[in-house]
Amino acid sequence: MSTIEDTMYSKNNLDKMNHLRGDKALHDVLSTDGNKIYLLTFDSHLIVKKGDDAHCFFSHDDITSLMDGHEHRIFLGAKGNDYYFALSLSDFNHEAYSLFNAKEYAMRHVRPDDEMGVIGQAISILNWNKRHTFCGQCGGLTQSTCNGWRRDCLHCNVQHFPRVxxxxxxxxxxxxxxxxxxxxxxxxxxxxxxxxxxxxxxxxxxxxxxxxxxxxxxxxxxxxxxxxxxxxxxxxxxxxxxxxxxxxxxxxxxxxxxxxxxxxxxxxxxxxxxxxxxxxxxxxxxxxxxxxxxxxxxx
Missing domain, CATH: 3.90.79.10 (Nucleoside Triphosphate Pyrophosphohydrolase)
Known part of the structure; x- marks a missing residue:
């Protein structure tokens, strides 16, 4: 039987741009160039704009009122001059937006395959950060570095990388x-x-x-x-x-x-x-x- 090319969440056209995952390197680029695009989550749910389009990617100006605080900020990659981030909000209560889990969103809304791939990437790395706030070696607190792609233990200094x-x-x-x-x-x-x-x-x-x-x-x-x-x-x-x-x-x-x-x-x-x-x-x-x-x- 032949192999299969396409599955849900498998299409992701972002350039991961690993060389920009260092906090200062990314800051230097964004200070002079680029549009910031955000995917937002709260309590492991996607934040989606109400309406027929039900989109979940927002510009910085779109979401200013939502960004009172966030737990995790992850750099996902870039497409052209657009730089994509995932944010996990610590609080959410806005009537213009709805909350969906990623499975429900995929089943209820027809979105381009490459969007679903970015959503899958974002949910995975946010979940990893959320579940690794403590060090697996000594139990100490960890902090996010490399724009969400590494967590460093504040006690024993061991570095933790995302797992699959x-x-x-x-x-x-x-x-x-x-x-x-x-x-x-x-x-x-x-x-x-x-x-x-x-x-x-x-x-x-x-x-x-x-x-x-x-x-x-x-x-x-x-x-x-x-x-x-x-x-x-x-x-x-x-x-x-x-x-x-x-x-x-x-x-x-x-x-x-x-x-x-x-x-x-x-x-x-x-x-x-x-x-x-x-x-x-x-x-x-x-x-x-x-x-x-x-x-x-x-x-």
Missing amino acids: DSVVIMLVTRGDCCLLGSGTDFSDKRYSCLAGFMEPGETIEAAAARELYEEAGIQGGVARYMTSQPWPFPYSLMIGVHIETNQETITLDKEELKDAQWVRKSDVKAVLGGDTSRGFTLPPDVAIAHTLLMHWVNH
Whole structure:
């Protein structure tokens, strides 16, 4: 099966401009040149202008009234003469704006793919800063440096850099059927591809084989890479793979899954097309599982 190029949050046309992440270097550039564009969050939610456009990128003049205080200020990158920042506000109460979580925003508003990529980048790095206010080595307080791309411990001086949690998600097929599971935290009819975090010392292939066997008791062929997706909840990288198997019997890990079953391609295609009569639902198109399944039913 061929690889897939596009997933939600994967398009990001910003020049990261790492050489400007030093506080003084960026200040020197912006003092003489460039427009500042802001993406704002409050309590891990996007701040969105009310109205038909529902945009979430603002000029400095647009948001002066909102910027009474902020917890984190992150330099995201530049596009032409526009310099993009993410701000996490410490207070928010404005009737002209709404709050959306990033998943909800992606599902409710049609935005250009490159905007969603920048949103994903912003949410991920803000989440990392929020979750690393204390040093993992000594427990001391950390402070943000390099315009949000490093945190330094004020006690032991160790430097912390942004992390990404890698997750394998498996499209497992047996002939004209694929394996779908319903997690213990899923709604009653929701099913998806099996997935799990990679562990230290694992390759992608080894992690996929382990997760498939642990959750469903199934052994298959070597995992083949299909696509990946930045997933900013809080800062993961979803790695989509395809595994073929001849094994039909499922041995369920009931701590992870409340059900798993082989589903015909025709049923998957129908549900992806909006059919609500098949007895199950699938993830929305913002999720890599949707992308993997859509690719499978169309090839």
